[in-house]
Amino acid sequence: MKIAILPGDGIGPEIIEQAVKVLNVLGESFELETAPVGGAGYAAHGHPLPEGTLALAKAADAVLFGAVGDYQYDNLERALRPEQAILGLRKQLGLFGNLRPAILYPELAGASTLKPEVVSGLDILIVRELTGDIYFGQPRGVRECPDGPFKGQREGFDTMRYAEGEIRRIAHVAFQAAQKRGKRLTSVDKANVLETFQFWKDIVTDVHKEYPDVALDHMYVDNAAMQLVRAPKKFDVIVTGNMFGDILSDCAAMLTGSIGMLPSASLDANNKGLYEPSHGSAPDIAGKGIANPLATILSAAMMLRYTFNKNEQADRIETAVKSVLAQGLRTADIFEPGTTKVGTAEMGNAVVKAL
Amino acid sequence: MKIAILPGDGIGPEIIEQAVKVLNVLGESFELETAPVGGAGYAAHGHPLPEGTLALAKAADAVLFGAVGDYQYDNLERALRPEQAILGLRKQLGLFGNLRPAILYPELAGASTLKPEVVSGLDILIVRELTGDIYFGQPRGVRECPDGPFKGQREGFDTMRYAEGEIRRIAHVAFQAAQKRGKRLTSVDKANVLETFQFWKDIVTDVHKEYPDVALDHMYVDNAAMQLVRAPKKFDVIVTGNMFGDILSDCAAMLTGSIGMLPSASLDANNKGLYEPSHGSAPDIAGKGIANPLATILSAAMMLRYTFNKNEQADRIETAVKSVLAQGLRTADIFEPGTTKVGTAEMGNAVVKAL
Ligand SMILES: CC(C)[C@H](C(=O)O)[C@@H](O)C(=O)O
Ligand SMILES: CC(C)[C@H](C(=O)O)[C@@H](O)C(=O)O
Numbered sequence: 001m002k003i004a005i006l007p008g009d010g011i012g013p014e015i016i017e018q019a020v021k022v023l024n025v026l027g028e029s030f031e032l033e034t035a036p037v038g039g040a041g042y043a044a045h046g047h048p049l050p051e052g053t054l055a056l057a058k059a060a061d062a063v064l065f066g067a068v069g070d071y072q073y074d075n076l077e078r079a080l081r082p083e084q085a086i087l088g089l090r091k092q093l094g095l096f097g098n099l100r101p102a103i104l105y106p107e108l109a110g111a112s113t114l115k116p117e118v119v120s121g122l123d124i125l126i127v128r129e130l131t132g133d134i135y136f137g138q139p140r141g142v143r144e145c146p147d148g149p150f151k152g153q154r155e156g157f158d159t160m161r162y163a164e165g166e167i168r169r170i171a172h173v174a175f176q177a178a179q180k181r182g183k184r185l186t187s188v189d190k191a192n193v194l195e196t197f198q199f200w201k202d203i204v205t206d207v208h209k210e211y212p213d214v215a216l217d218h219m220y221v222d223n224a225a226m227q228l229v230r231a232p233k234k235f236d237v238i239v240t241g242n243m244f245g246d247i248l249s250d251c252a253a254m255l256t257g258s259i260g261m262l263p264s265a266s267l268d269a270n271n272k273g274l275y276e277p278s279h280g281s282a283p284d285i286a287g288k289g290i291a292n293p294l295a296t297i298l299s300a301a302m303m304l305r306y307t308f309n310k311n312e313q314a315d316r317i318e319t320a321v322k323s324v325l326a327q328g329l330r331t332a333d334i335f336e337p338g339t340t341k342v343g344t345a346e347m348g349n350a351v352v353k354a355l
Numbered sequence: 356m357k358i359a360i361l362p363g364d365g366i367g368p369e370i371i372e373q374a375v376k377v378l379n380v381l382g383e384s385f386e387l388e389t390a391p392v393g394g395a396g397y398a399a400h401g402h403p404l405p406e407g408t409l410a411l412a413k414a415a416d417a418v419l420f421g422a423v424g425d426y427q428y429d430n431l432e433r434a435l436r437p438e439q440a441i442l443g444l445r446k447q448l449g450l451f452g453n454l455r456p457a458i459l460y461p462e463l464a465g466a467s468t469l470k471p472e473v474v475s476g477l478d479i480l481i482v483r484e485l486t487g488d489i490y491f492g493q494p495r496g497v498r499e500c501p502d503g504p505f506k507g508q509r510e511g512f513d514t515m516r517y518a519e520g521e522i523r524r525i526a527h528v529a530f531q532a533a534q535k536r537g538k539r540l541t542s543v544d545k546a547n548v549l550e551t552f553q554f555w556k557d558i559v560t561d562v563h564k565e566y567p568d569v570a571l572d573h574m575y576v577d578n579a580a581m582q583l584v585r586a587p588k589k590f591d592v593i594v595t596g597n598m599f600g601d602i603l604s605d606c607a608a609m610l611t612g613s614i615g616m617l618p619s620a621s622l623d624a625n626n627k628g629l630y631e632p633s634h635g636s637a638p639d640i641a642g643k644g645i646a647n648p649l650a651t652i653l654s655a656a657m658m659l660r661y662t663f664n665k666n667e668q669a670d671r672i673e674t675a676v677k678s679v680l681a682q683g684l685r686t687a688d689i690f691e692p693g694t695t696k697v698g699t700a701e702m703g704n705a706v707v708k709a710l
Contacts, residue, residue: 083547113585118468134489134515138502140550147493150518156554157516160489163505190598192438195495199511225606226614229584230468243545247602251580259581 012066038068128245367421393423
């Protein structure tokens with residue numbers, strides 16, 4: 001069980017440290033190796049995804065990723081900016097299946113900007129395709145506009161595309177996830193405008209034949225954004241493309257009001273995965289010891305479940321996290337009067353203790 | 356002042372009828388002519404945007420549009436489906452500037468799924484580009500995948516693109532709108548991934564030089580979706596492309612909980628415009644006389660303001676709408692205990708009376 005540990009920037013190292021503590025007390029024999037990524041990769045080796053880091057990630061069974069990005073890298077040319085490391089890892093490792101749960105813990109219902117009755121008990125799983133779509137489609141760039149009223153001017157352009165096999169494999173991931181949950185899947189598209197997503201809808205409909213026990217419905221992306229705000233608990237599993245998934249998964253995460261709690265998994269065809277918190281690198285609070293490590297700890301739990309097939313250990317971690325919440329322990333981001341404010345390391349230690 | 360009246364489908368005819376009543380009591384001499392569009396266009400002439408309807412819209416100074424779409428047209432081939440009428444009108448009339456206010460009336464604060472303190476007093480203007488982007492970019496279609504691991508399979512594809520002049524003109528609309536409001540503009544992009552939106556960001560930044568009195572900031576679309584849920588009142592004016600604008604404007608509208616109240620304007624370079632409610636055709640309640648006509652009535656107010664430069668008349672209508680709300684009149688969609696439930700025509704009559 002070889003795990004590449006990529007702490008990254010900002011609060012990345014602090015939160016990863018807590019997740020590593022947790023892994024180390026499970027009584028399993030993990031082989032952990034750390035490498036710089038993002039801004040830290042650029043600082044150390046001139047590239048956000050240094051060769052050695054990529055090689056380590058490829059050789060490992062799973063990657064535990066902190067977060068990337070910090071102010072001093074904001075003005076680098078795009079190819080060198082920290083977030084290119086994420087895009088590079090996803091593509092090079094073939095991590096096409098992104099699982100992003102949006103769960104609202106009962107103790108944290110007050111943190112949401114939505115009314116308690118609208119969100120309490122929220123438990124959605126967003127399955128986002130992660131290596132296709134307009135994120136990677138070619139050609140793209142800036143060129144001379146070839147036709148129409150703006151002919152001859154400069155224009156920026158990108159290509160959206162999904163091949164049949166790409167849609168099929170993410171649809172299988174989503175249907176199988178739905179089978180293990182509420183057996184309802186919503187495929188989000190924009191088939192009324194986009195050829196790519198009419199095609200998407202047709203293929204998902206076809207894959208559905210293999211999963212007659214799952215109820216499938218189709219929803220336009222603009223309507224999905226509305227329904228997430230209006231009645232989020234009506235969703236069970238949502239499957240969508242890379243671009244729409246980027247937007248909707250962040251929207252769904254924010255419904256909980258506590259994105260410091262939300263893990264994510266990005267899987268390849270063989271359940272090798274990259275695991276990372278859904279939140280960012282928060283450079284404004286980096287180094288202060290106040291960041292919430294729970295999303296990263298829960299990401300480690302997803303790793304145990306999906307890559308290493310150790311459901312019992314995953315359950316143990318998740319139960320430990322619930323118990324520290326029940327004890328009233330809160331980092332600053334989820335603090336409310338009447339609870340106990342703790343720092344990053346204290347929170348990590350509390351989870352270790354609960355284990 | 357020639358106005359093309361396009362009622363469309365579902366609740367379209369009922370709500371348009373109320374807006375026409377309102378226009379008729381203003382003491383202005385409008386020339387109104389009605390034509391079928393959407394499913395009604397298809398039923399009458401075999402096309403969602405019949406030639407005669409398009410010619411009428413072109414000849415008019417403004418278009419007042421109800422809504423399109425109904426169950427019986429759902430299985431038509433895409434080119435004949437009702438929503439193609441909207442896309443066709445936008446493109447053929449050059450209506451590139453879409454203004455979509457998201458306003459929460461104090462009386463309706465309870466309708467929102469968000470906590471009152473998060474949304475009360477909400478007043479955002481979303482400026483969405485409406486004739487470019489991946490909505491219209493060529494090439495698009497289904498083809499044989501030309502390269503990569505899925506080579507030879509079928510793939511759906513579309514082209515995202517924005518020419519410099521297209522970005523400049525919508526940026527001017529947005530900066531000018533911000534000048535008349537809170538003087539803050541947020542440009543939403545995905546410059547960290549898309550060439551089109553790195554280009555967009557560069558051009559918007561350049562146009563900003565002409566508006567030193569407006570504060571400009573840039574935000575990624577995924578973050579914008581989060582911030583709309585987290586702290587929507589921080590926004591003043593948002594400008595973005597066609598696709599992101601489609602998603603974010605619906606999300607913002609739903610924050611208010613009362614999309615039956617939200618008008619929209621789609622303008623060309625000379626302030627000719629198409630005005631329509633932000634909500635859809637709601638075929639499930641069509642013909643029952645219970646639909647909310649206020650978004651359409653407020654769309655007529657926007658028409659007076661933007662196309663006919665009759666700010667005073669626009670103000671009169673908006674004040675009349677506020678006064679019927681203050682009187683406690685509510686259609687079913689915004690009804691709360693303690694208020695008076697009225698039907699579509701009663702609501703229209705109440706606005707007429709308040710005028
Ligand atoms: C950093 C960025 C490239 C990335 C994305 O857009 O996929 C991020 O927003 C995410 O969702 O992981
Ligand atoms: C009906 C559809 C084509 C349209 C769009 O996507 O623009 C609608 O969602 C809108 O926002 O007006």
